[in-house]
Amino acid sequence: MNIKVRKLIDSFNYAIEGLLYAVRTQRNMRIHLILTLLVLTACFFYDISKIELLILFITITIVIVTELINTAIEFAIDTTTNYYHPLAKIAKNVAAGAVLVTALNAMVVGYIIFWNKLEYVNFIVINKIKNSNPYMIFIILFIVSIITLVIKAIYGEGTPLKGGMPSGHSTIAFAIATTIALLTEETIAIILSYLLALIVAQSRVDSKIHSILEVIAGALFGTLITILLFKFLGKI
Numbered sequence: 001m002n003i004k005v006r007k008l009i010d011s012f013n014y015a016i017e018g019l020l021y022a023v024r025t026q027r028n029m030r031i032h033l034i035l036t037l038l039v040l041t042a043c044f045f046y047d048i049s050k051i052e053l054l055i056l057f058i059t060i061t062i063v064i065v066t067e068l069i070n071t072a073i074e075f076a077i078d079t080t081t082n083y084y085h086p087l088a089k090i091a092k093n094v095a096a097g098a099v100l101v102t103a104l105n106a107m108v109v110g111y112i113i114f115w116n117k118l119e120y121v122n123f124i125v126i127n128k129i130k131n132s133n134p135y136m137i138f139i140i141l142f143i144v145s146i147i148t149l150v151i152k153a154i155y156g157e158g159t160p161l162k163g164g165m166p167s168g169h170s171t172i173a174f175a176i177a178t179t180i181a182l183l184t185e186e187t188i189a190i191i192l193s194y195l196l197a198l199i200v201a202q203s204r205v206d207s208k209i210h211s212i213l214e215v216i217a218g219a220l221f222g223t224l225i226t227i228l229l230f231k232f233l234g235k236i
Contacts, residue, residue: 016149018068018072019068019149020149020152020153021153022067022068022071023149023150023153024153024154026067026071028067028099029064029067029068029071030150032060032063032064032067033064033146033150036064036146037143037146037147039056039060039110040056040139040142040143041143042114043056043139044139046114048113052113055109055113056109056110056113059102059105059106059109059110060106062102062105062106063099063102063103063106066098066099066102067099069095069098070095070096070098070099073091073092073095074092074095077091077092137179137183140175140179140226140229140230141172141175141176141179143229144171144172144175144222144225144226144229145172147225148166148168148171148172148218148221148222149168151166151221152168166214166215166217166218166221167201167204167210167214167215167217167218167219168218169200169201169203169204169218170197170200170201170204170210170214170215170216170218170219170222171218171219171221171222173196173197173200173201173219173222174197174201174218174219174220174222174223174226175222175223175225175226176193176197177190177194177196177197177223178222178223178226178227179226180193181193181194182226182227182230197219201215201218201219202215
């Protein structure tokens, strides 16, 4: 493998490992991700415009990034200070204050976007998903990706992009195939979608990155969680 490509893959691995470590060890990060899933799920019940969805994504990203930076600052201070120091305390408090500001901002954004919509649940939007705007389908896949990352963080095996339970590639591949199967009545399209998902899963086993069990677990998880999301949203 080309050295530059190897370094690029390693950089992605290191970055996602940092994210998974934060999810595993930081309670606030887990809270942020749970709230993210709730907000994204709520988008299906309300008539959210593209601009509003963009604002939500930016807001969520800012909160998560700030929490990651706060965690990094805390660990950096702890590695250089093995005794109580007032400046270290101030640095940690300021970093925590930054998280608080972004969290309060997220609450304001959520209030502005959702408050007027809370008087009724617009289930018509759910019925539109099948003929829907592509970004709604993207939300489903994004939710599946977040849940997969959390599970890989819990198991703590392998690296984020290589190995571990379940196979992330298989999960996403079968989630996409299941989404296509639920949105189309074309048999050929469904067969081809699952065939491509199987090829992805097989490639993970052939390259000895995942065991057969990890690949099967990823395939089942991707399929079932996608079906449950569609079922929950009144699609099937």
